[in-house]
Structures are given as structure tokens and as C-alpha cells.
Amino acid sequence: MVRFIIRRLLVTIPTILVVISITWVLIKLAPGNFYSGEKRLPAAIEKNIREKYGLDKPWYQQYGRTMWNIIGHGDFGTSLRFEGQSVNSIIARSLPVSAGIGILAYILALAVGITAGSIAALKQNSRWDYASMAGAMLGISIPNFVLGPILVLVFSLSLYWLPPSRWGGFPSRNLILPILTLSAVYMAYIARLTRAGMLEVLRSDYIRTARSKGLSEKDVVVRHALRGGLMPVVSYTGPALAFLLTGTVVVERIFALPGLGNYFIQASLNRDEPLIIGIVAFIAIALLLMNLLVDIAYAFLDPRVRY
Amino acid sequence: MDEKPPPAPDMPKVTEPGLPPRGTPQTPLAPVDPDAIHVSPEMAIAEGDVRTAEEGAHVHGTSLWRDAWRRLLKNKLAVFGLVVVLLVTLASIAGPSLIKAATGFTPDYIPSSDVRLIKSFPPFTGPDGEFSWSHPMGTDNSGRDQLARVLQGGQISLFVGVISTVVSLLIGVSYGAIAGYVGGRIDNLMMRLVDVLYSLPYIILVIVLLSMFRSQTARGQLILLFIALGSVSWLTMARIVRGQVLSLKNQEFVVAARATGVSAPRIIFRHLVPNTLGPVIVYATLTIPQVMLTEAFLSFLGFGVQAPLASWGSLASDGIQVIAIYPWQLIFPGVTMALTLFSLNFLGDGLRDALDPQMRTV
Numbered sequence: 001m002v003r004f005i006i007r008r009l010l011v012t013i014p015t016i017l018v019v020i021s022i023t024w025v026l027i028k029l030a031p032g033n034f035y036s037g038e039k040r041l042p043a044a045i046e047k048n049i050r051e052k053y054g055l056d057k058p059w060y061q062q063y064g065r066t067m068w069n070i071i072g073h074g075d076f077g078t079s080l081r082f083e084g085q086s087v088n089s090i091i092a093r094s095l096p097v098s099a100g101i102g103i104l105a106y107i108l109a110l111a112v113g114i115t116a117g118s119i120a121a122l123k124q125n126s127r128w129d130y131a132s133m134a135g136a137m138l139g140i141s142i143p144n145f146v147l148g149p150i151l152v153l154v155f156s157l158s159l160y161w162l163p164p165s166r167w168g169g170f171p172s173r174n175l176i177l178p179i180l181t182l183s184a185v186y187m188a189y190i191a192r193l194t195r196a197g198m199l200e201v202l203r204s205d206y207i208r209t210a211r212s213k214g215l216s217e218k219d220v221v222v223r224h225a226l227r228g229g230l231m232p233v234v235s236y237t238g239p240a241l242a243f244l245l246t247g248t249v250v251v252e253r254i255f256a257l258p259g260l261g262n263y264f265i266q267a268s269l270n271r272d273e274p275l276i277i278g279i280v281a282f283i284a285i286a287l288l289l290m291n292l293l294v295d296i297a298y299a300f301l302d303p304r305v306r307y
Numbered sequence: 308m309d310e311k312p313p314p315a316p317d318m319p320k321v322t323e324p325g326l327p328p329r330g331t332p333q334t335p336l337a338p339v340d341p342d343a344i345h346v347s348p349e350m351a352i353a354e355g356d357v358r359t360a361e362e363g364a365h366v367h368g369t370s371l372w373r374d375a376w377r378r379l380l381k382n383k384l385a386v387f388g389l390v391v392v393l394l395v396t397l398a399s400i401a402g403p404s405l406i407k408a409a410t411g412f413t414p415d416y417i418p419s420s421d422v423r424l425i426k427s428f429p430p431f432t433g434p435d436g437e438f439s440w441s442h443p444m445g446t447d448n449s450g451r452d453q454l455a456r457v458l459q460g461g462q463i464s465l466f467v468g469v470i471s472t473v474v475s476l477l478i479g480v481s482y483g484a485i486a487g488y489v490g491g492r493i494d495n496l497m498m499r500l501v502d503v504l505y506s507l508p509y510i511i512l513v514i515v516l517l518s519m520f521r522s523q524t525a526r527g528q529l530i531l532l533f534i535a536l537g538s539v540s541w542l543t544m545a546r547i548v549r550g551q552v553l554s555l556k557n558q559e560f561v562v563a564a565r566a567t568g569v570s571a572p573r574i575i576f577r578h579l580v581p582n583t584l585g586p587v588i589v590y591a592t593l594t595i596p597q598v599m600l601t602e603a604f605l606s607f608l609g610f611g612v613q614a615p616l617a618s619w620g621s622l623a624s625d626g627i628q629v630i631a632i633y634p635w636q637l638i639f640p641g642v643t644m645a646l647t648l649f650s651l652n653f654l655g656d657g658l659r660d661a662l663d664p665q666m667r668t669v
Contacts, residue, residue, distance in 0.1 A: 015503050023515055030519030141649035143600055145607045146623055146641035149630045157631055246510045246604060253608065254627070264511070265608055268518035276515060283508050291506055 001299065008295065012288045019284040020070060020277065024063060027273050053080075066277065076278030081270045087278035090263055095282075098259035100170055101251065102244045105179045109186030114226075114233065116187070117194025121202060121229070122221065132191055139188030144247055148181035148254040167257050178255045182247045186240060193236055198229035231298075238294045241287055375585075378661035385657020391650035395643070399461030402454075412452035414459040414617070430635055445635045447625070456617060457640050463618040464644065467532060468599040472591055474537025475598075479544025480587060484575045486545070487552030498549065501542050509539045510601070517610040525616040532611055536598050547590055551583040585662040592655035596648040603644060619644035 041049070050056045054065060069075045076087035116132040123129055155177060156164035163174050201207060202225055210224045211217075249261030256262075260279060267275035379385055407413050430445040430453075445453045486497040513535045522528040555561065556579065564574050603620025605611035607627075612618040619640045626637030 011499075011503065012506075015506060018503075019507055019512070022512060026512075026515050026519050137649060137652055138645075141596070141652055142645040143603050143607075143620075143623070143641070143648075145604070145620075145627065146637065146645060149627050149637055150641070153630055153634055153637075245508060250604065250607065265514070268514055269609070271519075280508070280511055280515065283511055287508050288506055 001296075004299075005292070005296065008292050012292060015288060016281070016284050017067070017071075020067065020281045021063075023277050023280045024066060027271075027276065028059060028062075070277075070281055076281065077274035079267075079272055079275045081267065081272040081275065087275050090275065091260065091278060091282055094258055094260045094263050096170075097167065097257055098248045098252065098261060101175065101178055101182060101257070101259065102248055104175070105183035105247075106186060106240065106244065108179060109183040109190055110233075112183075113187045113190025114194050114230065117191040118198055118221070118226065118229070120191065120195045121198035124199065129195075133195070136188040136191045139184045140192075142184070144181050144185060145250045145254060147184055148177070148251060151177050151181060152254075164255075166255070174255075178251045178257060181254070182244075182251045185243065185247065189236060189240070190233055193232040194229060197232040198225060201225050201228040204228070234294070234298055238291045241290050241294075245283060245287070375658075375661040379657050382657040382660060384653045385661070388650035388653035388655075388657065391646060392654055395461060395647050395650070396465060399458050399465060402458035403462075406452065406455045406458070410452070412455050414451065414455040429633075430639075445633075445639075447633075447636055453636065453639055456622060457619070457643055460617045460619045460622045460640060461643065461647070463529075463612055463616055464599055464602065464620070464647075467529070467536070467602045467612070467618065468595040470533050471536035471540065471598045471602070472594045474533055475541040475544055475594060476587070476591055478537065479541035480548050480580060480583070482541065483545035483548030483550075484552050484580050484583070487549035488556055488571065488575050488579060490553075490556075494549070498546075501545055505542055510604075513539060513601075513605070514608070514610055517605060521610075522613075525613045528611075528613045529616065532602065532605070536601055540594055540598055540601075544587070544590055544594070547586050548580075548583050551586060552579050555579055555582055589655060589659040589662055592651065592658050596651040596655070599644070599648060599651075 047056075054062055057065075066077070069077060074088075076091070079085050079087055079090060082090065116136070120129040120132045152164045155162045162176055164177075166174060206228075207220060207225055210220045215224075245261070248259055249265060251257070252259040252262040253265060260283070263275065264279045266272070267279065379389075403414055447453055447456065482497065482501075486494045516535055517528075517531060520531060522531055552575075561574060561578060564578050569578070599619075602611055602618060603623065606618050606620030607624040609624070612621050614621075622640035623637055623644065626633070626635075626640060630637050
């Protein structure tokens with residue numbers, strides 16, 4: 001196990017460096033920069049700015065400095081757009097928003113998805129099965145940036161039940177619509193995965209054994225079938241995290257929430273280079289470490305997995 | 308995968324010299340007929356029939372494709388998906404010209420001669436609020452016909468979906484087939500690279516790419532979009548094809564091809580790749596909605612399709628700005644897109660069940 005973790009870390013760390021480098025290269029290769037707006041700056045001012053941010057140095061020194069600051073000091077630099085704010089402070093401020101919505105949405109999706117998927121598997125080919133699978137397909141097919149505004153239209157602009165957007169802190173009624181919007185896709189995937197996993201497990205020998213030794217149906221399902229049937233859901237958590245990323249970007253844009261995704265889009269639109277690199281690096285690190293954790297959890301849950 | 312692959316096209320046909328049956332033979336000694344592909348366990352019964360067929364009546368072989376087609380037609384949801392996809396495609400291709408012929412509205416026609424008409428009308432409403440057939444989906448802020456715009460947006464959305472999927476097919480199939488056939492250390496290295504790419508937050512990198520290299524022309528941006536979407540969606544395809552090739556490459560028809568001196572590239576692309584078509588088609592069908600969704604997502608954020616071109620994603624994105632007053636501007640493109648994706652997903656699922664009963668991933 002320890003060897004497995006070390007081996008995975010040996011792959012993970014270079015991957016993170018590659019991600020940061022790709023982002024850096026893309027930004028440097030692209031024409032123009034943050035200051036090349038409509039109004040041309042006087043040459044003297046531009047020179048000062050270039051000196052201040054080290055843009056007058058050769059590319060390898062710039063690259064070296066960026067990488068060294070990130071790896072050596074965990075320092076992503078200062079934002080160009082939000083003057084005087086360090087990228088670290090922006091991330092620290094916006095991360096709780098994104099992570100909070102993401103985690104709550106994932107918990108909701110797990111609860112609804114596992115329930116719907118199990119019911120569909122236990123009553124295969126019944127009305128329940130068809131209804132939940134059609135619902136799941138709908139959830140996969142409706143883009144979240146269509147679902148979100150439609151929910152707003154219904155619950156905020158027609159029924160006046162919930163606020164349509166803006167951040168209201170944790171917990172608040174403002175969170176209900178973003179979380180619903182974000183969790184729809186996961187719910188659908190988890191329901192499908194649970195159904196497929198459960199159907200396979202319910203046919204297996206150990207479930208027949210459990211039934212034949214006289215366990216109640218409830219015990220068979222909850223104690224035996226669910227444990228095996230949920231393995232696909234556990235391994236989906238890794239890709240789900242990546243999905244979550246795109247989902248939160250959309251949801252934060254729709255509902256005007258001050259999360260990481262919203263800052264990332266603004267940074268990309270403004271060519272705020274340190275902020276782009278900082279957020280990409282942060283997301284890459286977080287994602288790869290989470291994937292590692294999921295793999296370790298998998299080994300604990302499934303005794304057949306040996307590394 | 309325990310399907311028997313169809314024999315390679317340029318392999319000499321083996322005719323058995325009629326061995327005397329010892330006891331009851333498990334495998335029938337029928338001549339290998341390239342059309343008779345034994346697909347799944349239930350076909351094993353039919354295999355027994357081949358012997359009786361030899362003795363008397365002639366039995367038509369059923370091909371893998373005909374068999375799959377029959378199974379697909381039995382699946383109501385898949386047929387529904389197929390019909391909707393065909394209808395939406397047809398409407399998107401022919402619709403804008405039909406509308407132009409019928410009413411004279413093109414997707415970018417702004418009624419600039421009459422200021423009263425430059426505003427967003429609800430569906431089926433004329434300039435004075437009366438019922439009218441002229442704009443079944445209403446108009447947008449500039450008074451442009453929404454139906455024509457949605458159909459033209461469909462052209463772009465479907466086009467992006469199909470082309471990017473083709474790009475991902477080309478990369479994924481070649482990569483997977485080469486890795487699987489060559490094997491050994493190179494295979495290991497190639498697949499490790501796929502693993503690493505898998506774990507990248509690729510959507511973030513795509514956004515960086517698209518925002519940094521934002522093209523001045525709509526066409527340039529579209530090409531950038533193809534490259535970006537195609538180059539990130541080939542990974543699963545590569546894995547699937549590699550798995551298939553691994554299970555195929557030691558079968559007799561490949562060994563025979565190698566023995567007769569066929570070159571490795573020819574074996575890969577003429578003998579192995581055609582045999583992986585089933586899963587590849589299934590996965591490609593499921594890739595199209597994914598790519599379309601990603602395109603819509605990028606267009607929604609403002610990095611995708613640029614004006615004057617419009618896709619369902621960018622139309623929906625425009626509609627969101629005015630959702631409180633003109634909800635139809637979001638609802639029509641959004642619902643059309645959801646319906647199309649829904650149908651494509653059902654079609655893909657149906658194809659998977661029909662072509663590849665063994666494959667059971669979600």
C-alpha cells in the first residue's frame with residue numbers, strides 16, 4: 001500500500017508540473033498580453049510595468065521564477081486585474097464557496113441517485129425502473145446552464161419562492177437552486193451506475209447464499225448487495241470531481257456566486273496571467289490528490305483490489 | 308468479449324476436408340462463411356443448425372449488422388432516439404432554406420425597415436399582439452426569426468459534434484490500435500500517457516487555450532474548437548480500441564496474416580481495426596452528445612462559437628440574459644438541444660445493447 005502511494009505520487013507530481021507548464025506555455029505563446037487593450041500605453045509606463053512583473057527578462061527566467069515561486073513557496077503571485085490582491089488570497093476566499101456548493105450537491109446526488117438506482121434495480125423492468133431511468137437520461141441530457149435558468153424562471157420569477165441569484169453565505173436559501181442545478185447530472189449518473197452495479201450483484205452467488213440462509217430482504221439489500229453494488233459509484237467519484245469543476249463554473253456564472261470558477265472565467269477573459277496559472281495549478285493539485293485518495297479508498301472498500 | 312471476429316477479407320477461405328465426426332462434435336465442421344458471424348451465446352444454438360443446413364435446405368447467414376439492426380428496432384427508446392435525431396438533422400439542414408422560401412426570413416434578417424418589428428415577440432405573435440404564423444418560436448431582441456436561428460444553430464451544434472467526434476475517432480482508434488498491437492513496453496508507455504492525460508483538468512486547459520488564442524474570425528474560432536474538443540475526447544476511445552485489439556491480435560486470422568507477410572500497419576488498419584467497429588460505433592455515438600454538451604458549455608461561457616455564427620449553446624447563452632422578460636429565447640434553443648442530446652443518448656444506449664451485449668459500462 002505504501003509502495004502504491006509512493007508510486008502514484010511519483011506520477012502525480014510530474015503531472016502537476018506538466019499542467020502548470022502547459023498553461024504557462026499557452027499564455028506565453030498567445031499573442032498580446034494583459035496590457036494590450038484598446039488604449040495603447042505610453043512606452044515609459046509599459047516599460048515600468050514590464051520591469052515590475054519581470055516581463056522584461058528572458059523567457060526561461062520568467063518560467064523559472066514562476067515555477068520556483070509556486071513549488072518552492074506555494075506563492076502564485078499577485079493578480080493583475082484585482083490589484084494588490086494575491087492570488088493565494090483570492091483562492092482562499094473563493095474556494096469555500098465552490099467547495100461548499102460542490103460537496104453539498106454531491107451529497108444530495110448520492111442520496112437521491114443511490115435510492116433511485118437501487119429501487120430501479122430491485123424492481124427491474126417495473127414502472128419505477130423505467131421512470132427513474134428516463135429521469136436519469138433527462139438529467140444527463142439537459143445542460144445545466146439550461147436547467148439552472150429554467151429553475152430560476154419557475155421558482156424565483158414565477159412562484160417567488162426562492163431568491164434568483166447572489167451569494168448569501170452558508171447556509172442560506174440562495175444555495176438551494178445552485179445546488180439543485182449542480183447535482184442534477186450527478187444524480188443521473190449515480191442512479192445509472194447504482195442500477196447497473198446492483199443488477200450485477202443481485203445475480204451473484206453470495207446474494208443467493210444470503211437469501212438462502214434466511215436473511216430478510218432488507219438485510220440482503222442493505223448489508224450485502226449495496227456494498228458490492230456501490231463499487232462503480234465509488235470509482236465514479238474521481239471523474240465526478242472533474243465534472244464538478246465544470247459544473248461549478250457554470251453554476252457560479254448563472255447565479256453570480258463568488259467562487260473559484262467565476263474568478264477563473266474572469267481571469268481568462270481579462271488575461272490575468274498569474275490568476276490563471278494560480279487557479280489552474282491549484283485545481284490540478286486538488287484534483288490529482290483527490291483522485292489518489294479515491295484510489296486508496298477503493299482499496300479499503302474492495303478487498304479484491306491489491307496494489 | 309467472447310465474440311468471434313469475422314474472418315479477414317483477404318484470408319483464404321478454409322474448406323474443411325470433411326473429417327469424420329467422432330461422437331457428437333462440439334464444433335460444427337461447416338465451411339467458414341464470412342457472413343455467418345456467431346455473435347452471442349444464443350447463436351450457439353444456431354451453430355448446431357449449420358450441420359443440418361449442410362445436409363439439405365439452404366439457410367441464409369445473418370450478418371452481425373443485420374442482427375444488430377433487428378435488435379435495435381426492437382428497442383422502442385432507441386428507435387425514438389433515431390427518429391428524433393434524423394428529424395432534427397434534416398430540419399437543421401433543410402429548415403433555414405425552407406423558412407426562407409416560405410416566409411422570407413433568414414436567420415440573420417433584421418427587419419430594419421420597420422422599427423416596430425425590432426423587438427422580441429413571443430411565439431406565434433404578430434407586431435400588434437395578434438396570433439400569427441410568421442414566427443412560431445417568436446423573435447429575438449433584434450426581431451430575427453427564432454425558428455430559423457434555432458435550426459441554423461442546430462447545423463453548427465451537430466456539425467461541431469460530428470466533426471470533433473471524427474477527430475477523436477481518428478486519434479483514438481489509431482493510438483489504441485497501435486498500442487494494443489505493438490504491445491510490451493511501448494504499449495505500457497502509451498497507456499501510461501493516457502492515464503496521465505485522463506487525470507488532467509482538461510476542460511480548464513481548453514478554456515485557457517480558447518481564451519488565449521481567441522480567433523478574430525468566427526471560422527477560425529470554430530476550427531480551434533474542433534481541435535480543442537477532438538484532442539481531449541479521444542482517450543476513452545483509445546482505451547476501448549486497445550482492449551479490443553489485445554483480445555484480437557493472437558487470433559488465427561491475425562497469425563495467418565502475419566505468416567503470409569502482411570505488414571504491421573496493414574494488419575492494424577485492415578484486419579484489426581475493422582473488427583473493433585462495433586464498440587467504436589457505440590462509443591462514437593455516445594461521444595457526439597458529450598462533445599455537443601461541451602461545445603454548448605464553452606459557448607455559454609463565451610469561449611465557443613462566435614457571432615455571426617450561432618450554436619444552441621450560444622443561443623441559450625444569449626437567452627439567459629433576458630430570461631426574466633423573454634423566456635422563449637432560452638427555452639426554444641435549450642429544449643431543442645436537450646431533446647437532441649436525450650435522443651442521441653438513447654440511440655447510443657440502444658446501439659450498445661444491439662451491437663455489443665457484453666459491454667455494460669454506463
